Amino acid sequence: MTASKPGLGFEESLIFEYPDSKNRGVELPETEIDLPESPLLDPSWVRGKIGLPNLSEPEVVRHFTRLSQWNFSLDGGFYPLGSCTMKYNPKFHETAAAIEGFASAHPYAPPGCNQGIKQLLYELEQDLAEISGMDAVSLQPAAGSHGEMLGLMLIRAYHQDRGDVKRTKILIPDSAHGTNPSSAAICNFEPVTLVSGGNGLIDLGALDKAMDDTVAGIMITNPNTCGLFETQIVEVCDLVHQRGGLVYLDGANMNALVGITRPGDMGADVLHFNTHKTFSTPHGGGGPGAGPVGVKSILVPYLPTPILRDQGGKIILDHSPEKSIGKVRSFYGNVGVLIRAWAYIKTLGASGLKEMTCSAVTNANYLLALLQDEFDVPFPEQRPMHEVLLTDKKQQDAHITTMDLAKGLIENGFHPPTIYFPLVVSGAMLIEPTETESKQTLDHFADTLIKLSKLEASTLQQFPSAVPVGRVDEVLAARKPILSAASIPKG
Amino acid sequence: MRYFPNDQDTNQAMLNKIGVDQVSDLFTSIPKSIQLDRPLDISAPRSEFSLLKELKEKASSYPVGHSSFLGGGVYRRFIPAAVGALASRAEFLTAYTPYQPEISQGSLQAMFEFQSLLTLLTGMDVANASMYEAASGVAEAVMMASRIRPKAKKVLVSAGLHPEYLEVLKTYLAPGDLQLVQVPVTPSGQTDLEALANLLDSDSLCSILQVINFFGVIEDQAKHQQALEGSKTLNISVMSDLSALGLLKPPGDFGADIFVGEAQSLGLPLSYGGPNLGVFACKNAYLRKMPGRLVGLSEDTHGKRAFCLTLSTREQHIRREKATSNICSNQAHCALWVTIYLSLLGEQGIRELAELNLGLADYAATQISEKTRIKRRFTGSVYNEFVLDLPCNATLWIDKLMQEGILAGVDLSRFDQSDEGGLLVCFTETNSKEEIDLLVSKLGELA
Numbered sequence: 001m002t003a004s005k006p007g008l009g010f011e012e013s014l015i016f017e018y019p020d021s022k023n024r025g026v027e028l029p030e031t032e033i034d035l036p037e038s039p040l041l042d043p044s045w046v047r048g049k050i051g052l053p054n055l056s057e058p059e060v061v062r063h064f065t066r067l068s069q070w071n072f073s074l075d076g077g078f079y080p081l082g083s084c085t086m087k088y089n090p091k092f093h094e095t096a097a098a099i100e101g102f103a104s105a106h107p108y109a110p111p112g113c114n115q116g117i118k119q120l121l122y123e124l125e126q127d128l129a130e131i132s133g134m135d136a137v138s139l140q141p142a143a144g145s146h147g148e149m150l151g152l153m154l155i156r157a158y159h160q161d162r163g164d165v166k167r168t169k170i171l172i173p174d175s176a177h178g179t180n181p182s183s184a185a186i187c188n189f190e191p192v193t194l195v196s197g198g199n200g201l202i203d204l205g206a207l208d209k210a211m212d213d214t215v216a217g218i219m220i221t222n223p224n225t226c227g228l229f230e231t232q233i234v235e236v237c238d239l240v241h242q243r244g245g246l247v248y249l250d251g252a253n254m255n256a257l258v259g260i261t262r263p264g265d266m267g268a269d270v271l272h273f274n275t276h277k278t279f280s281t282p283h284g285g286g287g288p289g290a291g292p293v294g295v296k297s298i299l300v301p302y303l304p305t306p307i308l309r310d311q312g313g314k315i316i317l318d319h320s321p322e323k324s325i326g327k328v329r330s331f332y333g334n335v336g337v338l339i340r341a342w343a344y345i346k347t348l349g350a351s352g353l354k355e356m357t358c359s360a361v362t363n364a365n366y367l368l369a370l371l372q373d374e375f376d377v378p379f380p381e382q383r384p385m386h387e388v389l390l391t392d393k394k395q396q397d398a399h400i401t402t403m404d405l406a407k408g409l410i411e412n413g414f415h416p417p418t419i420y421f422p423l424v425v426s427g428a429m430l431i432e433p434t435e436t437e438s439k440q441t442l443d444h445f446a447d448t449l450i451k452l453s454k455l456e457a458s459t460l461q462q463f464p465s466a467v468p469v470g471r472v473d474e475v476l477a478a479r480k481p482i483l484s485a486a487s488i489p490k491g
Numbered sequence: 492m493r494y495f496p497n498d499q500d501t502n503q504a505m506l507n508k509i510g511v512d513q514v515s516d517l518f519t520s521i522p523k524s525i526q527l528d529r530p531l532d533i534s535a536p537r538s539e540f541s542l543l544k545e546l547k548e549k550a551s552s553y554p555v556g557h558s559s560f561l562g563g564g565v566y567r568r569f570i571p572a573a574v575g576a577l578a579s580r581a582e583f584l585t586a587y588t589p590y591q592p593e594i595s596q597g598s599l600q601a602m603f604e605f606q607s608l609l610t611l612l613t614g615m616d617v618a619n620a621s622m623y624e625a626a627s628g629v630a631e632a633v634m635m636a637s638r639i640r641p642k643a644k645k646v647l648v649s650a651g652l653h654p655e656y657l658e659v660l661k662t663y664l665a666p667g668d669l670q671l672v673q674v675p676v677t678p679s680g681q682t683d684l685e686a687l688a689n690l691l692d693s694d695s696l697c698s699i700l701q702v703i704n705f706f707g708v709i710e711d712q713a714k715h716q717q718a719l720e721g722s723k724t725l726n727i728s729v730m731s732d733l734s735a736l737g738l739l740k741p742p743g744d745f746g747a748d749i750f751v752g753e754a755q756s757l758g759l760p761l762s763y764g765g766p767n768l769g770v771f772a773c774k775n776a777y778l779r780k781m782p783g784r785l786v787g788l789s790e791d792t793h794g795k796r797a798f799c800l801t802l803s804t805r806e807q808h809i810r811r812e813k814a815t816s817n818i819c820s821n822q823a824h825c826a827l828w829v830t831i832y833l834s835l836l837g838e839q840g841i842r843e844l845a846e847l848n849l850g851l852a853d854y855a856a857t858q859i860s861e862k863t864r865i866k867r868r869f870t871g872s873v874y875n876e877f878v879l880d881l882p883c884n885a886t887l888w889i890d891k892l893m894q895e896g897i898l899a900g901v902d903l904s905r906f907d908q909s910d911e912g913g914l915l916v917c918f919t920e921t922n923s924k925e926e927i928d929l930l931v932s933k934l935g936e937l938a
Contacts, residue, residue: 015604015834025835026571028843032924035850039738042872045709047740051611052838057573060834064577067601072594074585081587088494089585092539097762098575101550106561107764108901109553110893116549117763130532142623142765143820145807156666182807182817186634188666191812229520258531260518265525276820280494284824285598286588286784287621288766304662326662330564330626330655330753331764343546349536352492358514359495359502365517366505382520410594415587421808438496439505464593470791472592477789477801481778483617485607488788 012066015053016485025057051486070468071285072415078441082387082418082430083177083225085255085277087360090347093281093340102339107331111316117335118315122308124342125292131345131353132251132271133264134294138303139333144252146328147272147291148183148219150304153325154270154295155217155246156187157302161323164244167216171245173202175225175422180250189216196424200226200379200389202236211239217246222266223253225422225430227364227384237267246270246299254278255434256361256385259354263294270295279341290337304328359435360386363442367433370446374453378425386434392427395453402427404460407471408452411463414445492536554898558926562876562917563705563901564625564653564731565764566756569920571835574758578828588784588823592799593791599798602786602823605830612736612833612841613750614743615772619783621826622769622818625753626656629699629729630663631771631782631816632749636697636725637669638780638815639748643696646671647724649682651704653731654906660699669696680708680869680878684718691718697725697749702742703735707852707876707915708869712745725749732756733770735874737845749773758832759825768825779805782816844920848875851918851927858931864938868913876917878903882938885914892933899930 039046055063072079079086097103105114125137141147152170159167170184173194181191194210197203202220211218218240222230230236237247249268255278257263263271275281276289283289295303305324306317317332348356368377368388376393392402406416406429417431433442452460464470482488497505502514511517518526559567578584582597589595589602602620609618622628633646646669648657661671674687682700691698698719703709712728719726728742730752742750752770759767773781779802787801807814836844852875859865859879868878881888885902892899903913918927 012600014600014607016607022839024837024840025573026837026840028840028847029569029920031847031851031920033850033854033927035846036853039846040849040853041709041738044713045740046738047736047744050737050838050841052608052836052841053834054837054839055834057571057835060831061573061577063834064601064831065580067597068577068580068582069597070595070600071582071586071589071597072591073582074587075581076585079587084587086587090494092543094579094584095543096546098760099546099550100555101547101553103760103762104555104567105550105553105763106559106567106761106898107565108561108563108905109559109898110889110902113553113893113898114763116552120546120549127533142627142822143818145817145819146623146627149817153662153666177819178806178808178811178814179817179819181812182810182814185812185814186663186817231520231522234522234525259527261521261525261527265527274820282584282824283587283820284584285586285595285602285827286823287820288623288822288825289820325665327655327658328627328662329659329765330624330653331767334623334766335764336760336762336766339546343542346534346537346542347539348492348494350531350533352536353531353533355492355495358517359497361517362502362505362509362514363497365509365511369509383517385517385520406591407593410591415594416591435495439501467593468596469593469795469797470793472791472797472799473789474592474799474801477787477799478804481785481801482788483603483606483778483785483801484610485604486610 012063014485015055015063018053018055018059021054023054023056025055025060077413077415078437078445079415080417080431080433081415082432083252084418085432085434087280087434088436089280089282093343096343097336097339115315118308120342121338122310122315124338125308127345128273128292129294131258132294133262134271135297136300136303137292137294139292139338140304140329141272141291141293142329142334143287143289144272144274144291145179145183147293148179149186150293150328151248151270151272152183152187152189154299154302155248157325158246158299159216166214169215171210171215171218173220173224175424176219176221177225177250177252180219199381200228201230202232204232204235207236207239211243211245213244215245217248219248219250221250221252223256223385226379226389227387228379228382229385233266252277253386256357258357260357264296270299275337275341279344281337281340288334288337290334290341356435363433363435363437364388367431367442367446371449374450387430387432390429391425399457400453400460402429404457405449405452407463408460409448411466412448414448557896557898558929559898560900560916560918560930561898563915564655564753565761565767566732567919567921568758570758570760573835574828574831577831578824583827584824589800592797596798599786601827601830603788603798605826606786608830608833609770609772612733612741613772614741615747615750616775617778618770618772619781619785621821621823622771622783623822624767624769625729625731625751626659628751628769628771629656630660632727632751633660633697635749635780635782636727639725639777640696640723643694644669645694646696647674647687647690647698649674649700649704650676651682651706652699652701652729653705679871680706681710681871684714688718691722691724695722695724697727699727699729701729703730703732703874706869706878707873708871709874712742716746727751732875734844734848737841738849748777754829757829759828766822766825768822768829780815781805783818784821847920848918851922852876855918855927859934862931863935865934875919876915879914879916881912881914884911897930
């Protein structure tokens with residue numbers, strides 16, 4: 001079932017397709033208790049065969065090792081996904097989170113048992129508040145979009161507490177991530193799209209028109225998803241505040257700001273971080289992340305429970321602040337992820353964090369310098385921050401698309417950038433190199449992209465070929481969904 | 492800084508190519524008034540050596556050598572070394588969400604296997620690729636139910652639902668117009684299904700039942716199904732310890748429309764309660780109302796089997812404000828971890844694991860009733876945990892036992908201050924007979 005092909009190519013079955021056996025890959029702990037012959041359950045509650053596979057340990061190890069080798073990974077190559085901040089994930093972080101006293105800590109152990117973890121989390125809150133210029137931080141949210149939802153709940157609680165119930169709308173620039181409007185909808189706000197100006201930035205005139213007393217707040221990504229710093233951010237925040245709204249800052253792109261400027265100083269009232277972006281916790285194939293939320297003092301009363309408080313050097317959990325919105329997640333957040341973020345901030349320190357930002361922005365601008373003659377730069381008036389937005393406009397006459405270039409990059413050993421996002425330009429390629437890539441890698445990437453753009457379209461369309469599978473039919477997958485092994489048609 | 496490959500000279504060469512003199516010239520789009528004119532007030536850079544020392548010091552406040560009887564939503568599991576060794580492979584750990592299927596078949600196939608394993612285990616038609624954890628999963632399930640039946644507004648919740656799941660549900664529902672109605676439990680500890688039946692009307696959106704409830708009592712799923720028969724009320728079944736499904740008939744056999752589970756119980760470390768893993772499954776009929784990522788089977792240009800993310804039109808990056816959820820990052824790596832754990836455990840292993848947990852709790856219950864006068868609060872059947880009524884203040888007794896090397900259980904006054912004597916004790920495969928005997932003798936000293 002695990003047929004080999006020449007070289008490192010191979011076929012790997014589903015775990016369900018291994019021959020049926022009586023194998024198993026785990027020995028359970030021995031017990032000195034006599035277990036009864038038949039289970040101590042109402043017989044009508046006992047199930048029959050489940051259908052799980054029966055594999056020995058070496059079979060399981062080979063299966064998942066082989067699967068891993070079918071993945072492109074950050075440790076294996078350049079992964080310039082725009083707005084995703086795929087930077088190197090230090091090995092030390094894995095050691096840190098696996099320390100037994102953390103990994104085996106039960107959340108309901110008596111209070112003293114977890115003092116060390118609480119201390120660590122408290123320190124992380126303090127550091128994140130300082131980095132963002134906010135007054136307090138909650139570590140509860142499990143991911144960025146969970147943080148967005150929490151932030152919007154806080155905005156809602158603030159207005160309601162003031163008896164201002166007519167504010168039902170949230171303004172969202174058209175360049176925003178999809179999570180922004182979706183988070184707003186979940187919190188029962190009506191998302192209203194704010195069309196960007198021709199320079200890719202928020203249009204103050206449009207904001208002035210939209211910002212009335214039915215607007216609860218605005219969600220801004222800064223730098224925005226075009227990679228541009230919102231130069232009028234102070235004016236934007238002032239206008240929103242004057243009309244009674246609050247400003248939510250989506251911190252997805254904090255890697256461009258740390259140590260240089262702070263959302264709190266720009267005028268943001270609430271923001272979320274993505275620890276799996278800015279603070280280098282691994283993406284893990286899609287999670288777990290963590291989405292700490294920072295707030296200004298006006299929103300502190302509404303923060304979710306529990307709140308970490310310093311009581312004479314001892315960190316305690318306050319479960320019942322009067323105006324809190326309540327809990328947004330069980331227990332205390334994705335603590336294993338937060339330990340890694342703590343380790344990252346402590347490793348870099350103040351100077352390292354600033355160096356991180358400077359290097360990330362240098363790398364992005366260097367890539368732009370290498371690519372700007374060959375590709376369309378949709379917003380050339382302003383220098384980008386940590387990521388570069390290009391389009392396939394100059395390649396259109398040759399019938400070469402962003403998708404073709406992406407697949408060509410795969411053929412050449414690179415992960416493609418974020419493609420077809422942001423939606424404000426056609427054929428977007430959003431390239432975020434991060435600070436952990438060398439000049440040599442950037443040179444090689446730029447050379448490759450330029451060479452690809454000069455190939456025949458027909459050649460490009462055959463890519464990728466040097467991969468386990470060719471272009472995958474995503475339409476078929478959606479038309480006839482097969483979502484588990486049991487629903488695969490026989491034969 | 493050891494994580495940044497470009498040295499000062501290289502950086503300068505890059506700045507020259509960019510056409511600026513110094514790095515600060517790259518930040519001119521940021522108004523001077525908001526540029527930070529001082530270093531961040533954060534400690535100086537520190538070595539791995541000194542940080543590891545500090546982390547170990549911080550971790551040392553947790554008594555790892557104590558006998559533990561803590562459960563109540565997250566569970567102590569024996570985790571075979573192969574699980575961590577495989578899951579921590581960088582090819583899995585440092586990959587992004589598999590949006591480029593040609594170079595992500597490893598993650599995609601593992602996620603497909605996860606979905607497959609969880610549909611088998613829960614008896615549901617379809618499981619997604621994961622949610623954050625069970626509490627927010629329950630809230631997502633109710634929001635999904637509301638998309639299926641937008642007119643019904645009453646959410647019936649068993650009083651046996653984990654109190655933290657209930658709290659999170661309340662927070663999520665606050666901005667909307669759904670109302671929570673609690674269904675009490677009887678002296679057996681099971682949900683009062685007659686009371687539930689009496690509460691049902693056309694406005695009842697869903698009934699949330701935790702199959703092995705927070706008090707450890709196994710609910711009668713067949714009677715729950717009967718109670719809902721003839722009503723359009725959706726059945727949302729919830730579980731905290733999924734290892735019980737090695738033995739217990741799954742919610743899918745009893746008409747569950749949506750299933751939510753906490754899969755920390757399938758081999759993830761406790762980590763102070765996170766990251767853990769939300770399982771979300773439903774009937775096929777509701778597939779397109781479901782939140783979260785799904786991996787589907789397809790084929791490549793050569794007709795070869797291949798996997799990809801699918802039905803993305805439900806999701807926020809395509810559907811924006813009309814999406815079925817705002818979830819983006821999920822708990823993919825935790826799902827991988829569980830996939831490996833279940834692959835090792837297999838059919839026979841998970842059955843034996845369930846038998847072992849059931850047997851250990853039964854042994855403890857028998858010993859407590861024979862050797863002490865401490866009473867169990869509820870009479871219903873349990874899986875691996877149950878509530879004891881101590882004749883004293885549980886908080887103080889737990890503290891006393893802590894000094895004697897025992898983490899005695901979950902202090903129920905944490906959830907209800909008036910519950911002074913309530914102790915939730917949990918027995919898993921990690922507990923030896925000797926440990927249980929010691930706990931019983933300590934309980935015997937009380938009464």
